[in-house]
Amino acid sequence: MKKNIGLLIVVLLVVAMIGTYVKQQINEDRAIEKSALGKDMEEREIGLGNGDTPPDFTLTSLDGEDITLSDLRGKKVVLNFWATWCPPCKAEMPHMQSFYDEYAKEKNVEIVAVNLTTAERDVTADAKVDTVMTFRDSFELTFPILLDPDPNNSVGSDYQVITIPTTYFIDSNGYIQRAIKGPMDVDMLKEYVDALD
Amino acid sequence: MINTDWYSIRALTLPATAIALLVTFFMVWLILRLQFSKKWSEAYSDAVFTFILVWKFSLLITDFKAVVAQPISLLYFNGGTIGVYLGVIVASLQIWRKRQKRLLQAQSMIAYSWAIILTQSIYQWLVVLFNDNSTMSEVTTLTVLSILTIFILWKLPTVKQGLLLYTAGLMIVAFFQPLGIWQTAVGISLLLLCLGIALEHERIKEGGKE
8 A cells, every 4th residue: 555655645745736837828829919919019119018118218338338228239238236245256256257257248248237336335425436446446347337316216126126136148139038037147148148138 | 038027035135046946946845755765865965065165155166255255145145157067067976976876776877867857847847837938948848858758767778868858858948948058057967967976886896787
């Protein structure tokens, strides 16, 4: 008798898995039907979901250069939000840099790292910029780092960044393909960039 | 299967594949505990524990510089594919080293087959449920592995046949998956198959029954 307990559980598991899967598929179909109603594929919405056009912005980089997100269309974009005091961001930065060194040209991808400057923990605006500058130099980062200094009109809040790092993967047509919360290593970055159109 | 989802538990973000693996380990442990005597579920949890430790800390080998510069990397990252292989190899060596103690006991090889087959199948099922891949690859994975698993565990011919059949089935499934036949899961399955065959040979050599 005992022999059958394990097998019974396995069969139940299989039934449960397949049931869950079928239910998932039905829900997915319904969602697609709903979104297809009266919506032209050409007109994508501005939003943060997969397939949406991300909110556009123009920010100044540490080098004083203005960068507009929509100008980067035609390139794949890795849009990263971070702060200097955040341990996972620190862990992630060397990986971003080595990914940038190795693959940026080859895969036609740009890394745009938006520093949540308002969230930096220095008192004055200048001190905040200095902190970011020191951070960049210590990690020898060469991709553009944008400052997001205006608390009333912050890009970070447009993108609803609550946990950092948060990274959006934007394809060369300018649509969001994926958003990842948490640090990534080179392999993950490569995997997600390869999946972009 | 391509990992497409991430789960955040407080500050820690884990890929869906890692969550799937952890849940799998628990489920298989539970099934082994109910199906066989306690020592086999203990042997399983030993191996799992070794695997997790080696896999997690393999970052020390694959990216020593990053760990020295940012020790906290150990918390967020792991050794990736190399780490998975290292973990399985070390866990396999551990099982092999303790073979004398366990092999001649009845059920040893049946418990081994159950552990290997269930770990791989439940992992594959959960990865399908947790992620969003092409429907074709998902349906193939679910149906083929379900039928194969139940068939082998129910009517297990001999241990060797069962494991060979299973790995062959997994390779066919892998063929339909986005990562193709050269994915880690297939490599691991082959490693575990070799270990199983080696253990079975040892057992017969020591005087165990076919």
